[in-house]
Amino acid sequence: MRKLTTDEAFRDAVASEGLTIAVFKTTWCKDCHFIDPFMPDLERQYEGKVTFIELDRDDLPDLCSELNILGIPSFIAFRGNQELVRFVSKLRKTREEIEDFVNRAIQVSDALNQK
Numbered sequence: 001m002r003k004l005t006t007d008e009a010f011r012d013a014v015a016s017e018g019l020t021i022a023v024f025k026t027t028w029c030k031d032c033h034f035i036d037p038f039m040p041d042l043e044r045q046y047e048g049k050v051t052f053i054e055l056d057r058d059d060l061p062d063l064c065s066e067l068n069i070l071g072i073p074s075f076i077a078f079r080g081n082q083e084l085v086r087f088v089s090k091l092r093k094t095r096e097e098i099e100d101f102v103n104r105a106i107q108v109s110d111a112l113n114q115k
Contacts, residue, residue, distance in 0.1 A: 001043060003054045007063050014078035019109045020051045021102065024067075024074040026058050031092040032073045038095045046102055059100050077105035084108045 001023065003072045004010050014020050023039075025032035043052050057072055067076065071090030075082055075098065084107050085100040089092070 001039060001052045002056045003056075005056075005059055007060060010053070010055060010060070010063060011052070011081075015081050016051065016078075017071055017080050018051055019049065019084075019105060020053060020078045021105060022076045022078065023052060023054045024041075024057050024064060024069045024072055025054060026056055026072055029072050035073055035095075035098065040097070042098065042102070046106075049106055050102060058059075075101055077101075077108070079109050079112065084112075 002013075004013060010022065014022065039052075046052075055063070057069055069076075071087065071088055073093060074086070074088040076086040076088070077095075078084060085101070085105050087098070
């Protein structure tokens with residue numbers, strides 16, 4: 001997962017016409033570390049359909065405030081600068097919940113392609 005460290009890099013990434021999922025984490029978050037072992041496999045599973053990017057909430061506080069990122073890890077799907085769907089809560093996320101979110105994001109993106 002490509003780690004982005006600036007607002008500009010984030011805005012460039014989500015401007016893509018492809019589906020981009022931003023994963024907001026921090027270094028001190030135990031629930032963020034919980035997802036680390038299976039995220040590379042998820043990235044491979046969705047290769048060619050989704051681009052995943054990672055952002056550290058503590059490095060980009062203004063951006064995270066703008067996006068209303070309160071709980072971490074949090075996931076937001078974007079396409080063409082438009083937020084499609086989000087999975088934001090303070091609860092630990094399981095692999096299955098993240099897969100459900102990614103599948104929902106793909107469905108929303110595909111529906112927009114049909115318009």
